Structures are given as structure tokens and as C-alpha cells.
Amino acid sequence: LHVTTAAILSIGDELVLGQTADTNAAWLSDQLATRGILTAEHRTVGDDRGAVAAAIRELAASAGLLIITGGLGPTADDLTREALGDAAHPGESLVTDDGAIQHLARWFQRRGRTMPASNLRQAQRPRSARFLPNPRGTAPGLAVTLRETLIFALPGPPAEMQPMFLDAVVPHLPRSDDHVILTAAVNAFGFPEAEAAERLGDLMERDRNPLVGTTVSRGILRGRVRSTGSALEARAAMDAAIAAIERAWQPYVFGRDGESLQESAAGLLHRSGRSIAIAESCTGGQLGAMLADVPGISASFIGGWITYSNPMKESQLGVSAELLRQHGAVSVAAAAAMAAGARARSGADIALSITGIAGPEGGTPAKPVGTVFVGLIAGDDRDHPVVRRFQFSGDRASIRDRAAKSALQMLRWSLQGVAEDAPLLFEVRPAAVEAGR
Amino acid sequence: LHVTTAAILSIGDELVLGQTADTNAAWLSDQLATRGILTAEHRTVGDDRGAVAAAIRELAASAGLLIITGGLGPTADDLTREALGDAAHPGESLVTDDGAIQHLARWFQRRGRTMPASNLRQAQRPRSARFLPNPRGTAPGLAVTLRETLIFALPGPPAEMQPMFLDAVVPHLPRSDDHVILTAAVNAFGFPEAEAAERLGDLMERDRNPLVGTTVSRGILRGRVRSTGSALEARAAMDAAIAAIERAWQPYVFGRDGESLQESAAGLLHRSGRSIAIAESCTGGQLGAMLADVPGISASFIGGWITYSNPMKESQLGVSAELLRQHGAVSVAAAAAMAAGARARSGADIALSITGIAGPEGGTPAKPVGTVFVGLIAGDDRDHPVVRRFQFSGDRASIRDRAAKSALQMLRWSLQGVAEDAPLLFEVRPAAVEAGR
Numbered sequence: 117l118h119v120t121t122a123a124i125l126s127i128g129d130e131l132v133l134g135q136t137a138d139t140n141a142a143w144l145s146d147q148l149a150t151r152g153i154l155t156a157e158h159r160t161v162g163d164d165r166g167a168v169a170a171a172i173r174e175l176a177a178s179a180g181l182l183i184i185t186g187g188l189g190p191t192a193d194d195l196t197r198e199a200l201g202d203a204a205h206p207g208e209s210l211v212t213d214d215g216a217i218q219h220l221a222r223w224f225q226r227r228g229r230t231m232p233a234s235n236l237r238q239a240q241r242p243r244s245a246r247f248l249p250n251p252r253g254t255a256p257g258l259a260v261t262l263r264e265t266l267i268f269a270l271p272g273p274p275a276e277m278q279p280m281f282l283d284a285v286v287p288h289l290p291r292s293d294d295h296v297i298l299t300a301a302v303n304a305f306g307f308p309e310a311e312a313a314e315r316l317g318d319l320m321e322r323d324r325n326p327l328v329g330t331t332v333s334r335g336i337l338r339g340r341v342r343s344t345g346s347a348l349e350a351r352a353a354m355d356a357a358i359a360a361i362e363r364a365w366q367p368y369v370f371g372r373d374g375e376s377l378q379e380s381a382a383g384l385l386h387r388s389g390r391s392i393a394i395a396e397s398c399t400g401g402q403l404g405a406m407l408a409d410v411p412g413i414s415a416s417f418i419g420g421w422i423t424y425s426n427p428m429k430e431s432q433l434g435v436s437a438e439l440l441r442q443h444g445a446v447s448v449a450a451a452a453a454m455a456a457g458a459r460a461r462s463g464a465d466i467a468l469s470i471t472g473i474a475g476p477e478g479g480t481p482a483k484p485v486g487t488v489f490v491g492l493i494a495g496d497d498r499d500h501p502v503v504r505r506f507q508f509s510g511d512r513a514s515i516r517d518r519a520a521k522s523a524l525q526m527l528r529w530s531l532q533g534v535a536e537d538a539p540l541l542f543e544v545r546p547a548a549v550e551a552g553r
Numbered sequence: 554l555h556v557t558t559a560a561i562l563s564i565g566d567e568l569v570l571g572q573t574a575d576t577n578a579a580w581l582s583d584q585l586a587t588r589g590i591l592t593a594e595h596r597t598v599g600d601d602r603g604a605v606a607a608a609i610r611e612l613a614a615s616a617g618l619l620i621i622t623g624g625l626g627p628t629a630d631d632l633t634r635e636a637l638g639d640a641a642h643p644g645e646s647l648v649t650d651d652g653a654i655q656h657l658a659r660w661f662q663r664r665g666r667t668m669p670a671s672n673l674r675q676a677q678r679p680r681s682a683r684f685l686p687n688p689r690g691t692a693p694g695l696a697v698t699l700r701e702t703l704i705f706a707l708p709g710p711p712a713e714m715q716p717m718f719l720d721a722v723v724p725h726l727p728r729s730d731d732h733v734i735l736t737a738a739v740n741a742f743g744f745p746e747a748e749a750a751e752r753l754g755d756l757m758e759r760d761r762n763p764l765v766g767t768t769v770s771r772g773i774l775r776g777r778v779r780s781t782g783s784a785l786e787a788r789a790a791m792d793a794a795i796a797a798i799e800r801a802w803q804p805y806v807f808g809r810d811g812e813s814l815q816e817s818a819a820g821l822l823h824r825s826g827r828s829i830a831i832a833e834s835c836t837g838g839q840l841g842a843m844l845a846d847v848p849g850i851s852a853s854f855i856g857g858w859i860t861y862s863n864p865m866k867e868s869q870l871g872v873s874a875e876l877l878r879q880h881g882a883v884s885v886a887a888a889a890a891m892a893a894g895a896r897a898r899s900g901a902d903i904a905l906s907i908t909g910i911a912g913p914e915g916g917t918p919a920k921p922v923g924t925v926f927v928g929l930i931a932g933d934d935r936d937h938p939v940v941r942r943f944q945f946s947g948d949r950a951s952i953r954d955r956a957a958k959s960a961l962q963m964l965r966w967s968l969q970g971v972a973e974d975a976p977l978l979f980e981v982r983p984a985a986v987e988a989g990r
Contacts, residue, residue: 132592134582135736135777136768137574141597145571155569156604160578160595167593299570310669313628320629329600329630331567333710340567400845401838404859408837411913411949419865421858422841428856428899462865476848510689512848514712544665
């Protein structure tokens with residue numbers, strides 16, 4: 117069998133009406149991709165026999181492998197068995213499988229329960245289909261071949277679907293070193309997606325292999341690479357493409373695949389042997405929470421202050437009332453003094469501070485909502501704070517998120533010795549414009 | 554126009570290959586259902602012009618409303634514009650929209666940036682389409698009518714897609730009072746889902762209208778209600794079901810629909826007129842970040858301390874070295890002393906503290922990973938701290954998340970005057986077991 121493209125069909129009113137988000141399709145596609153099978157389409161339809169049968173027929177006509185999830189339960193709205201029968205043997209009724217009845221009877225017996233009559237529906241199957249055992253629930257899976265297409269119907273709950281896929285579907289998938297699909301991603305922060313694409317130039321042409329694309333989510337840019345070919349060729353081409361993206365996107369690259377910005381920053385911190393303390397105002401603890409995401413961070417992260425109010429900035433970080441009166445709590449001077457206070461009072465090597473206006477209230481013409489100052493004292497020979505000014509757009513959550521991420525990128529650059537003049541997205545220069553007035 | 558069924562098409566290699574899970578389709582279907590429009594199908598295809606155009610043609614033939622998300626970015630793999638043109642005007646090339654160019658130019662100008670040439674792609678549209686403005690990003694949406702079907706193409710990022718749907722799509726949707734589908738949810742925290750279902754009893758039978766179901770996500774229980782019928786009937790039945798769930802789930806209920814635990818806690822705080830300060834260890838700032846999620850929290854939230862290390866607990870909160878030596882930093886005594894220190898040093902009316910072992914390292918037989926103490930000084934006549942002990946399961950992120958949420962529920966209960974003996978999920982009693990040894 118030559119399976120190179122797959123389709124995934126998810127069934128359920130709760131999915132198509134949006135009461136539940138489908139996670140099965142993404143999980144299955146990812147599993148298939150690692151085995152060299154490209155998914156061309158996901159489709160979701162409700163608990164409607166005609167719609168399910170039509171979708172099975174259409175998808176089986178275009179894909180070599182069709183995986184269906186859902187609709188195998190015992191209730192009247194579980195119609196995958198009937199629809200699969202309609203698609204495979206139009207006009208014929210389902211047959212009852214003796215082995216499946218025994219499996220169901222044992223399942224209830226082992227739990228000391230009487231099998232409700234409704235569960236007998238789960239022992240029915242299209243004539244040419246065979247059952248896939250379900251050790252974790254009452255819904256058996258089904259496997260059938262329709263013309264050239266392998267079709268597997270699996271239960272909807274991920275805890276039942278995933279093991280059945282691994283146990284009963286994977287052994288039937290073609291494995292070939294002649295044709296694999298490898299995927300990987302490069303992660304970056306701090307410059308615009310359009311510039312990221314321009315820097316990649318013809319790497320992003322649509323007919324290339326490896327295929328390179330970009331996405332952006334919550335400020336994190338990803339350069340996604342998909343490489344197809346023989347195992348050796350695909351790997352070599354993938355490595356070359358990843359290296360090319362990393363070169364093109366410096367100094368903004370912070371990691372690959374699932375690595376987060378905070379994991380990357382924590383790794384650099386750990387290798388530097390230096391400690392850090394933080395002082396947060398508008399982010400309210402978010403920078404600290406991101407650092408604390410990383411296991412083992414306690415070796416570097418001493419702690420910090422959430423100086424949401426001005427009296428806290430004064431009493432806990434030693435920011436002078438005079439400074440706050442003269443420059444305001446959202447200023448170069450305040451960010452610098454917060455970092456200096458955090459460093460002095462914690463004894464940390466490095467201090468990071470954030471102060472800004474997250475909105476929706478509190479903006480002024482000179483400092484509108486989205487104005488954020490990030491201060492950094494790196495703790496080597498440069499005892500003076502570096503302060504960057506940002507003008508973020510978006511809502512309160514977005515402004516705070518980008519502020520914390522910008523602070524982490526400034527920390528990374530400082531630890532890597534990146535020159536201080538690389539701009540960050542939404543940065544406004546000079547930061548100290550207000551001091552010059 | 555008679556739109557009764559909708560289809561949703563999501564576009565992106567990262568979606569169809571399973572690198573990212575699609576959340577837009579579920580959100581859109583839910584939004585449509587509340588307006589009486591049933592979604593019949595979700596479909597996802599990759600960044601392939603031919604596949605997208607074919608999907609648009611097929612879905613437009615069967616549905617009265619088609620909503621497309623994704624593929625409107627500035628890069629070469631963003632092909633929704635071209636595919637929509639192929640479907641609407643086969644053989645014709647796209648036209649460039651002067652208004653859209655001006656919008657893009659202003660967008661960049663306002664941010665002090667030069668528009669990269671690649672963004673000009675975003676000003677192209679099929680001849681018969683019109684632009685939908687995007688105040689939150691560079692990707693304008695598109696609207697076009699194909700035969701009888703309304704088609705809207707929206708950007709993929711939810712932060713841009715959702716407001717554009719509400720502003721530019723909803724006004725074009727038909728409204729009918731004869732048959733509506735209303736959905737609502739009751740939110741709760743701190744007790745098990747199985748108990749939640751038992752408390753609902755026959756409210757959860759599958760053939761009822763309204764239909765009631767429960768879900769749980771990151772510890773937050775939701776009782777979901779779907780009510781169908783005429784506008785008046787559906788509303789009355791919905792209100793009755795919501796009230797019944799709220800009665801059954803007290804004192805754990807904190808809000809309805811989209812209201813978060815932190816919004817509910819912040820609302821109670823605000824109405825009480827009291828101020829709060831916090832002291833966090835294992836959560837590293839997450840409790841503060843959750844409070845700071847809520848606009849206007851600065852009226853109540855003074856600030857806090859992230860005392861990740863023991864020296865910070867001593868120097869910044871006045872927790873004695875002797876106490877830490879005798880009881881450890883994860884103890885009833887430490888949680889109580891942290892809360893007392895936070896309250897005394899901030900002058901706040903209320904103080905909350907969290908100390909625990911988030912793992913994966915640091916557990917002991919007496920205090921395994923997942924052990925967390927939450928301290929609360931409520932600041933009325935009860936000056937003594939209340940400390941609850943928890944034994945959370947799950948990974949580091951889950952333990953920290955549940956710890957912060959448990960702290961917020963304790964705060965809510967204190968502000969509402971709920972008796973101190975209501976148990977919270979994963980709570981271990983007595984908290985002071987170690988002191989009794």
C-alpha cells in the first residue's frame with residue numbers, strides 16, 4: 117500500500133458547534149508526520165449519518181489513509197458505525213460481531229456492572245470491517261479498506277483514541293526510509309514577521325524542498341521547516357535549512373522546536389553562573405512567573421518585587437519620592453532606580469525591571485497606554501542600567517506579555533554579549549526622550 | 554439572505570500538520586450558535602492555493618455562510634487572497650485596493666516603522682471582494698458573496714480574528730426569534746468533576762432541553778447549558794438551568810460564561826474596599842500576574858514579594874532564620890510568617906502567601922512534590938493567619954496553577970464570609986500535621 121497523504125475526520129455535535137475544541141486531529145497529524153505521512157485535510161461534521169457517510173466517501177476518494185474519531189459510543193447519536201457501513205456497503209445493514217459482544221460483556225463484568233442494552237450497539241460493524249480492541253473503554257475501533265484507502269475509526273476520548281492509534285493503527289502504516297517527512301522550527305522574538313520573511317528571501321518559495329514558512333503567536337516568531345525525501349537527504353536538507361534560518365534571524369533567535377524564551381534565558385543564566393532579581397510594576401509578577409516556569413531556576417532566580425503601587429516602589433526598592441514626582445513611575449529614571457534597588461537589596465548579579473501603562477486606563481498624550489520601560493543592570497563591568505522604551509499595541513494582556521518577553525530577550529542579549537544597539541520590536545528611541553525636554 | 558447553516562475553513566500548514574491546534578473553528582461555531590446559526594462542518598487545509606480554492610468552492614456550495622481564517626499574512630505562504638479569487642473569478646488576477654494601501658501605510662507610520670514591500674500583498678483582493686478593517690494588525694479581512702453564500706476571510710491570530718468577527722461579520726448575520734440556540738456556562742473551582750456531575754443529578758440527562766454538560770480545564774469546572782426554542786422559551790429555560798447549577802455547586806461557583814476566577818476575586822475585593830498584598834515562593838509571581846490581569850486592580854492590589862530564595866524570605870518579609878530552620882520554607886509556619894510579613898510591610902488590609910514544592914526536584918517523603926501551603930490574613934477581626942495545606946498532582950506548571958487558583962478561591966471565600974470548613978480539592982487536613990509531631 118502506498119499511503120502518502122492522510123485525511124482526518126472528527127465527528128460530534130459538540131465539536132462542530134464549538135462547545136468542545138478538537139485536539140485529536142492535531143495530535144494525529146503530528147503522529148503521522150513523524151512517520152512520513154502528510155495530512156492534507158481535517159474535517160469535522162456533526163452527529164448526522166448522511167453527513168458522516170458523505171464525508172467518508174469524499175475523503176476516501178482523495179486520501180490513502182483516513183482516520184475517523186468519535187461517534188462510536190453506545191447512544192443514539194453515535195452513528196459512525198452506520199455511516200461507515202453506508203459508505204462501504206450501501207444498502208446493507210450492519211452485522212453483529214460475537215467477539216465484540218464477549219469483549220463488552222467482560223468489560224462490564226470486570227467492573228462489577230451490568231451491561232446496559234444500549235451497549236450492544238457497540239458490537240455492530242459493517243460486514244467487511246474488523247474490530248480494534250479498546251482496553252480503556254467500551255467503544256471498539258473499526259478498520260476497513262475502501263478501494264485503495266485504509267480507514268480506521270477510533271473512539272473520541274483522547275485517553276482511548278491515542279493508545280488505540282499506537283497499538284492498532286501504527287503497525288499498519290507503511291514505514292519507509294525512502295520517503296519521510298521531517299518537521300522542525302526555529303523560534304525568535306523581537307522583530308516583525310514581514311522582516312523575518314524578507315530576511316529568508318527565496319528560502320520561502322512555495323515549490324522548494326525543504327518548505328519553509330513562518331507563523332507568529334503571542335509575539336513569538338516561528339520559522340517552520342518541512343523536509344521530505346529519503347531519511348538521509350531529508351535530514352541533511354532540514355539541518356541546512358534550520359541553520360540558514362538561524363543565520364538570517366540573528367540576534368533574535370532563541371531556540372528550536374518547543375523551547376520557550378524563558379527556557380533559553382534560564383539556560384544562558386545557568387551557564388553564566390550569575391544570579392538575578394526582578395522588579396515588576398505593570399506586569400504584576402508575569403516576568404517572575406515566566407522565569408519560575410523553568411525547572412531548576414532556583415539556582416539563578418533569587419526573587420523579586422511586585423511594586424504595583426508607588427509607596428511599594430519607595431519603601432521596598434528605595435526609589436525616591438522626588439524621582440517619582442519629577443519623572444513619574446513610568447519613566448527611564450524609575451525603571452533604572454527599580455533595577456538598582458532590586459539589585460542592591462537582593463545582592464543579585466543581574467536585575468531586570470519593568471514599569472509601564474498596561475491600560476485600559478492611565479495613558480497620557482506623552483505616555484499613552486502601551487508605554488513600557490524595561491531596565492537592566494547586567495552586573496559585569498557595566499554597573500549603569502540600560503533602559504529601553506517600548507510602545508506596545510494591543511490589549512492589557514498583550515502589552516504585559518510583550519513587555520515580559522522583551523525583558524527576557526534583553527536579558528539573553530546581555531548574557532550573550534550582543535551589542536546594545538540591536539532594536540527590539542515596538543521599541544522607541546531614544547528611551548530618554550522625556551529627560552531631554 | 555437565509556443563512557441557517559455555516560461552514561468554517563481554517564488554513565495553514567501548521568494546523569493541518571498538527572504543529573498548532575486550531576482554536577478558531579470552535580470559537581466561531583460557538584459564536585454562531587448563540588446567534589441561531591448551526592455550523593455543519595469545519596474543514597482545515599494547508600497553505601496550498603489549489604486545495605484552498607477547492608475547499609472554498611465545495612463549502613460555498615453547501616453552506617449559506619462560510620468563514621475562513623488564516624492565510625492573510627504578508628508572506629508567500631499566505632494564499633487565501635489568491636484562492637478566494639480563484640473561487641470567485643477563475644482566471645482573473647487580483648486587484649490592488651487603494652484604501653487598504655493607505656490603511657497599511659498608516660498602520661506602520663503610527664508605529665514609526667517603514668512598511669516592508671512584502672506587506673503590499675495584503676492590499677490585494679479579488680475584484681468583487683471588499684476589505685474588512687483590522688485595527689489590531691496588518692492583515693485586512695475580506696468579504697465576498699459567491700452565488701448565495703456569504704464568505705468572510707479573517708486573519709488567523711485570535712486576537713485579530715475575534716474582534717473582526719464581532720465588528721464586521723456579526724452585523725451581517727440574520728437574526729431570528731423563532732428558533733435560537735442559547736449557550737451559557739457556570740464556572741466553579743475547587744471540587745471534583747465527578748462530584749459536580751452527581752450534584753447535578755438528572756439535569757444532565759442527554760434528551761433534555763436545555764442540555765447540560767460539564768467540562769474541566771486547568772482545574773476550572775464549567776457547567777455548560779445549551780437551550781433551544783423560541784427566543785423567549787429558550788431564555789427562560791436557560792435561566793432556570795443556570796440557577797439550578799449555581800445552587801447545586803455552591804460555595805465553589807465563581808462566575809458565568811467568560812468570567813475568570815481572578816476577575817471574580819478582584820470584583821469582591823473592589824466592593825469590599827480593602828487592599829491586598831501577596832508573598833509568593835513556588836508560584837514565582839503567578840498569583841500577582843493573575844491579579845494584574847484584571848483592569849483597575851491597582852485600586853486594591855498594592856504589590857508583593859517573590860521570595861524565591863530563603864534569604865529573600867528573611868530579609869524582605871522578616872521570616873526568621875530560626876523558623877525556616879525548624880519548620881522549613883514549605884510549612885504552615887513559613888506560610889503564616891510570609892503573609893504576616895507581607896501585610897505588615899505593605900500596610901495592606903489582606904495578605905495572601907504561597908509556599909510549596911513545584912518540582913520536579915525538591916520533594917521529600919514528608920513533603921513530596923506538589924505540597925503547597927497557602928496562607929491568608931483577612932484583615933478584619935481575625936488577625937491570625939488561616940493556612941491550608943494542599944497535595945497537588947501533575948507537573949510543575951499544573952501545581953503552580955492550582956496553587957494560585959486555590960489562593961484566589963480562599964480569598965473569595967474570605968471576602969464572602971464562607972465558613973472556613975469548606976474543603977478545597979487536593980486539600981490535606983489538618984494543615985498543621987507537622988507541628989503536631
